[in-house]
Amino acid sequence: xxxxxxxxxxxxxxxxxxxxxxxxxxxxxxxxxxxxxxxxxxxxxxxxxxxxxxxxxxxxxxxxxxxxxxxxxxxxxxxxxxxxxxxxx
Amino acid sequence: xxxxxxxxxxxxxxxxxxxxxxxxxxxxxxxxxxxxxxxxxxxxxxxxxxxxxxxxxxxxxxxxxxxxxxxxxxxxxxxxxxxxxxxxxxxxxxxxxxxxxxxxxxxxxxxxxxxxxxxxxxxxxxxxxxxxxxxxxxxxxxxxxxxx
Numbered sequence: 001x002x003x004x005x006x007x008x009x010x011x012x013x014x015x016x017x018x019x020x021x022x023x024x025x026x027x028x029x030x031x032x033x034x035x036x037x038x039x040x041x042x043x044x045x046x047x048x049x050x051x052x053x054x055x056x057x058x059x060x061x062x063x064x065x066x067x068x069x070x071x072x073x074x075x076x077x078x079x080x081x082x083x084x085x086x087x088x089x
Numbered sequence: 090x091x092x093x094x095x096x097x098x099x100x101x102x103x104x105x106x107x108x109x110x111x112x113x114x115x116x117x118x119x120x121x122x123x124x125x126x127x128x129x130x131x132x133x134x135x136x137x138x139x140x141x142x143x144x145x146x147x148x149x150x151x152x153x154x155x156x157x158x159x160x161x162x163x164x165x166x167x168x169x170x171x172x173x174x175x176x177x178x179x180x181x182x183x184x185x186x187x188x189x190x191x192x193x194x195x196x197x198x199x200x201x202x203x204x205x206x207x208x209x210x211x212x213x214x215x216x217x218x219x220x221x222x223x224x225x226x227x228x229x230x231x232x233x234x235x236x237x
Contacts, residue, residue, distance in 0.1 A: 009142050009216030010228035059234045061214075065146045067234065081144055085231030088141065088148075088174060088215025089125050089186050089206060 001026055002077040003033060009084040010054050014045065024074055030060050031070040033080065059083040090115055090169040093152040095145045098177035108171045108189035115169030117191035119198040123206055125186040127179050135222040138180040144214040148174065151213040155205055165201055168192050172205065174215060 005020040014020060014037075022036050034055055041051045061081040062068050068080075092111055096103050105124065112120045127139045152172050159165050171189040179185055188205050192198040209215075214234060220226045 008144050008214065009231070012142065013228075057233055061144065061147060065144075065150055081147075083144065083147075083214050083234050084216065084228075085233050086212075086214050087210070087217055087229050087231035088143070088213055089210050 001028065001074050003036075003074065004079045005033075005037065006079055006081040008081060009086070011051075011058065011082045011084050014041065014051055019079075026075065028074045029070060030068055030072045030074075030080075033060070033074065034058075034070070037082070054084050055082070057085055091153065091156045092171045092173075093149050093156075094173045095143055095148055096173050096175050098175050098179060098183075103173045103175055103184040103187050105184070105187060108173070108187050111171045112169055112189050112191045115191045117167065117169055117193055119193065119195040120189065120191040121198045121202040123186075123188040123202050124184055125206075127181050127183050127185060129181045131219060134219075136181060136219055137222055138178055138183075138220045139185065140178045140218040140220070140226075141174070141176050141185060142216040142218070143174065143176045145176070148213045148215060151209070155208045155212070158208075159201060159204060163197070163200055163204060165192060165197050168197070168201060170201070170205065172209075174209075174213070178220075 001024050003022045024033055024036050037055050038052055045051055060068050063079050129136055156170050169191040174186045190198055190201045217229045218226055
């Protein structure tokens with residue numbers, strides 16, 4: 001499955017683009033996606049520990065703008081947003 | 090009555106006059122205006138500005154949900170609420186958020202205004218990157234989003 005991971009907040013530093021393109025297995029979970037992002041960071045960002053910490057503390061959201069849990073199954077190519085810890089106002 | 094907007098500061102600014110017009114049209118007697126601006130010091134560092142980032146659709150959705158919850162949680166049925174949050178780079182003193190509320194009575198207005206800003210802090214996916222005098226910048230730590 002192809003995932004377009006939309007970057008927000010501190011995760012924008014993961015790439016010069018607004019998104020990452022990642023590949024996960026059919027029925028992969030958000031937990032698997034999280035591991036795939038860490039894999040990407042190890043490969044492309046020299047395993048930057050601050051970035052990995054962001055991934056571990058982030059939530060994720062679906063195309064329908066719903067927060068999705070670690071058990072959510074990815075069954076089609078889709079956009080997913082990474083939601084690092086928030087703090088507006 | 091509800092107005093919500095993410096204001097892209099490259100194109101426009103948050104104007105308190107727009108909030109005033111909205112609130113005046115509501116005809117309620119008690120109104121509160123909460124305005125957030127970029128402050129010059131944070132954690133003993135001299136701040137020159139903040140870049141705000143937002144997941145626009147989720148932010149607007151969270152504003153609507155917060156508004157909808159006020160009837161049940163605060164028992165405030167008759168109200169007008171105006172919420173705008175900035176996105177993009179703001180310098181010190183610029184408006185980052187305005188929450189204007191109007192109700193029939195002042196106690197309701199105070200409670201409603203406070204409830205909305207506290208819930209936005211907990212639930213709306215907005216991020217801040219602070220810029221400092223020494224030209225460094227950093228994303229502020231924040232708190233994990235709370236699923237409603």
